[in-house]
Amino acid sequence: MSATRILAVARRIAQGFRRDERTLGLVFVVPIAITLLLGWVIRDSEAGEVRIAVVSEETFRLADALTVAADGADMPFEVSIIAAGDEGGARDQVRDGTADIAVIATELPDGPVTVVTEGTDPSGDAARIGALRALMARAIAMMIPPELNVAVPEFEHETVFLSADADSMDVLAPVFLGYFAYFFVFILTGISFLRERVGGTLERLLATPVTRGEIVLGYGIGFGIFATLQVLLLIGFTLLAVEVPAIGPIPAFTIGLGVTSVGSPALLFLLAVLLALGAVNLGIFLSTFARTELQVIQFIPVVIVPQGLLGGIFWPIDQLPDILQPVAQVLPVTYAVDGLREVMLRGADLSSGTLQLDLAVLAGIALFFVALASRTIKREVA
Amino acid sequence: MTASVTAAAAQAGPAVEAIGLRKSFGEIHAVDGIDLALQPGRIYGLLGPNGSGKTTLIRLLAGLARATAGEARILGTAMPSRPMLARIGYMPQAEALYPDLSVGENLGFFAALQGTRGRDAIGRVLELVELADRRGSPTHELSGGMRRRLSLACTLVHEPPVLFLDEPTVGVDPALRVQFWAHFRRLAKAGATILVASHVMDEADRCDDLIFVRSGKVIARGTSAELRAGAATTDLEAAFLHYAGLDAEGRPLETAS
Numbered sequence: 085m086s087a088t089r090i091l092a093v094a095r096r097i098a099q100g101f102r103r104d105e106r107t108l109g110l111v112f113v114v115p116i117a118i119t120l121l122l123g124w125v126i127r128d129s130e131a132g133e134v135r136i137a138v139v140s141e142e143t144f145r146l147a148d149a150l151t152v153a154a155d156g157a158d159m160p161f162e163v164s165i166i167a168a169g170d171e172g173g174a175r176d177q178v179r180d181g182t183a184d185i186a187v188i189a190t191e192l193p194d195g196p197v198t199v200v201t202e203g204t205d206p207s208g209d210a211a212r213i214g215a216l217r218a219l220m221a222r223a224i225a226m227m228i229p230p231e232l233n234v235a236v237p238e239f240e241h242e243t244v245f246l247s248a249d250a251d252s253m254d255v256l257a258p259v260f261l262g263y264f265a266y267f268f269v270f271i272l273t274g275i276s277f278l279r280e281r282v283g284g285t286l287e288r289l290l291a292t293p294v295t296r297g298e299i300v301l302g303y304g305i306g307f308g309i310f311a312t313l314q315v316l317l318l319i320g321f322t323l324l325a326v327e328v329p330a331i332g333p334i335p336a337f338t339i340g341l342g343v344t345s346v347g348s349p350a351l352l353f354l355l356a357v358l359l360a361l362g363a364v365n366l367g368i369f370l371s372t373f374a375r376t377e378l379q380v381i382q383f384i385p386v387v388i389v390p391q392g393l394l395g396g397i398f399w400p401i402d403q404l405p406d407i408l409q410p411v412a413q414v415l416p417v418t419y420a421v422d423g424l425r426e427v428m429l430r431g432a433d434l435s436s437g438t439l440q441l442d443l444a445v446l447a448g449i450a451l452f453f454v455a456l457a458s459r460t461i462k463r464e465v466a
Numbered sequence: 467m468t469a470s471v472t473a474a475a476a477q478a479g480p481a482v483e484a485i486g487l488r489k490s491f492g493e494i495h496a497v498d499g500i501d502l503a504l505q506p507g508r509i510y511g512l513l514g515p516n517g518s519g520k521t522t523l524i525r526l527l528a529g530l531a532r533a534t535a536g537e538a539r540i541l542g543t544a545m546p547s548r549p550m551l552a553r554i555g556y557m558p559q560a561e562a563l564y565p566d567l568s569v570g571e572n573l574g575f576f577a578a579l580q581g582t583r584g585r586d587a588i589g590r591v592l593e594l595v596e597l598a599d600r601r602g603s604p605t606h607e608l609s610g611g612m613r614r615r616l617s618l619a620c621t622l623v624h625e626p627p628v629l630f631l632d633e634p635t636v637g638v639d640p641a642l643r644v645q646f647w648a649h650f651r652r653l654a655k656a657g658a659t660i661l662v663a664s665h666v667m668d669e670a671d672r673c674d675d676l677i678f679v680r681s682g683k684v685i686a687r688g689t690s691a692e693l694r695a696g697a698a699t700t701d702l703e704a705a706f707l708h709y710a711g712l713d714a715e716g717r718p719l720e721t722a723s
Contacts (some may be wrong), residue, residue: 092578100566103604282559288620291528291556292579293548 085301089294093302094309097276101310107272111314113265115320120256123341125255133162137174137183139190146189147222153223161215185212201396209400239369245430246344255429257343259397262359262420265319268390269311269360273303273367274380282372286461296461299453304364311360312353319349319356331346347427351439355427358446359420365453372460391417481506481628481659486536488520489682496522498682499536504661506627509654511673512663513706515722516556518665519682521559524630527661528556540628552580555626559633561613562620565606569597569616572605572666573623580624591619594649596642610637618646621651629653635669647672667702678709685709 101107140146147167154163166183168174174186178200179465186200199216201209228234241248275464280286289299325342370387374380394401394408395417406413412418426432432439482504489497504510512520525531525537529546532716538545540554562571573588592598594598595615605613612639621629632651635643654660654674662673670676671690678686678693686693686709694700697708704714712718 085582086563088581092575096564096567096571096575099568099571103566188711266542283564284558284562285564287530287558287560288556288576291530291551291554291558292576293581294579295548295549367537 089298090302094306097306125254135164135183137166137168137177137186139168139174139188238420254343257426259421265311265356265360266363269363270367273364274371277368277371296458301455303313315356345428346431351427355423362416362450365457368457391415396421416449483539488535490534495682504659506659506675509660509668514679518679528630548720555621555629557621570601576620577623582624591623593618614638625692627704631662
């Protein structure tokens with residue numbers, strides 16, 4: 085092992101980057117832009133208005149009761165109540181889009197209340213029916229005569245970690261740190277190493293006293309530096325929230341997502357770098373099986389997408405079907421996501437067993453791919 | 467020149483040796499039992515058509531591929547040997563340069579891998595290939611001939627006593643080709659052993675010794691004059707066809723039984 089040669093390999097990667105503005109943009113601007121866009125969509129999307137068409141027997145006056153209940157209620161939606169003449173009319177309003185939900189309460193008090201939705205937006209329906217349920221409870225509570233002295237309890241929501249008003253961006257942000265680093269580093273190393281093979285420079289490298297281990301380490305350091313800078317930038321962007329005041333026609337805006345993190349940024353960094361080191365060597369390894377740059381891109385649906393689906397980013401691992409759970413357990417992104425969430429959301433430090441496991445597995449995976457990548461370089465000198 | 471070159475020249479015996487060297491890819495024998503003994507201070511021309519096994523032979527000699535049978539030795543050491551690689555200059559057929567790096571950065575990189583320090587080594591070799599004024603230019607902006615010169619510079623930067631040059635003058639204009647050969651001659655005079663693979667016969671007269679290869683076998687060897695005399699012709703191309711057992715239009719002289 086010669087430090088000079090390892091550094092020479094790392095320096096050549098950095099020198100190549102310097103003149104490649106598009107790749108620099110891909111590494112540093114794109115992740116920020118995507119995170120910004122996602123934060124914007126998740127945080128500032130309009131909750132919208134829920135229009136409820138109500139049919140009930142004259143005596144219950146459900147439409148009036150719901151209107152009163154909706155007035156002054158702290159609801160996630162703007163609610164408007166439409167009194168419909170009969171069941172057919174209410175259903176038609178849902179079909180032609182003038183109402184989001186039809187509440188058919190003609191069989192009260194003995195029969196059930198039928199709720200009709202349009203049906204093509206299941207998750208939206210669930211949220212709207214939830215809102216309707218809360219509204220109903222409020223309306224019923226208001227109908228109870230005060231002299232009966234029955235109180236319908238209200239919930240106070242408290243949380244152990246984060247604050248109760250944390251949104252899905254707070255939970256997703258840690259994941260982007262890991263996933264972006266993984267994705268870009270994998271693609272860049274894969275293509276870069278493919279070029280070494282195809283362009284003949286690998287042949288020329290192997291005609292010098294450089295060892296395979298030195299090449300792999302040099303690559304790790306060279307791309308690691310860029311992955312590190314990327315991760316630092318993303319951590320900063322995720323955690324900071326700098327208010328920029330309005331200047332002239334430009335309205336005031338915030339730089340950064342202002343995600344609340346309770347853990348140490350150094351641990352976030354360590355997790356992301358271990359993940360990236362694995363990705364560098366996976367890229368080197370898989371480039372053996374590609375002859376063109378397009379074939380490296382073809383590995384994205386094979387390597388990157390399944391990790392996005394199964395790595396616990398959107399669905400927790402323990403909620404996955406039994407067959408998929410063992411698959412999720414071998415994906416590096418799974419451990420990075422888990423570790424990043426432990427640190428950012430639960431404030432775990434090195435004494436946490438979960439975090440220790442995550443770090444150990446990530447280090448193990450990185451070492452495994454370093455060994456694998458070294459072996460594939462050897463295949464050249466068959 | 468440098469101490470290493472002098473040491474190589476002083477060494478007894480051939481600088482490059484092949485003993486029954488064979489490389490098979492399945493049924494195909496790319497190199498089929500070749501014996502060589504190349505002496506320091508001489509330029510050897512490895513001549514043969516495309517696909518005759520020239521590149522595979524060079525890769526075996528340079529320790530870039532492992533022989534199926536037989537042995538390659540450089541300066542008395544069996545290849546592949548990592549320490550020996552620092553004493554070999556290998557110029558591959560492909561350009562094998564980093565297009566995103568500047569001329570100086572490409573050279574600096576290969577010099578660092580070879581353990582050559584100092585900017586004067588890089589400056590000297592850049593003067594030699596007349597690229598000193600392009601040191602800071604990105605390699606992808608160079609012309610094909612300039613890239614060829616840079617590729618040669620990367621091969622020479624550590625002043626190796628043994629040189630394997632795989633078609634070094636492809637795409638090089640005639641004036642520069644003359645300079646390339648003049649430089650190869652200077653290196654040989656200083657004690658270097660040079661093996662140049664080519665499929666253009668008009669370069670052969672610049673070599674001291676010629677090795678004709680076809681289908682992985684050596685079909686003839688000797689000086690240009692000897693080979694011409696043996697084939698009773700003044701034309702080296704005709705001589706090659708003679709030794710290959712082909713007629714003037716490249717067809718076998720005797721029908722295969």
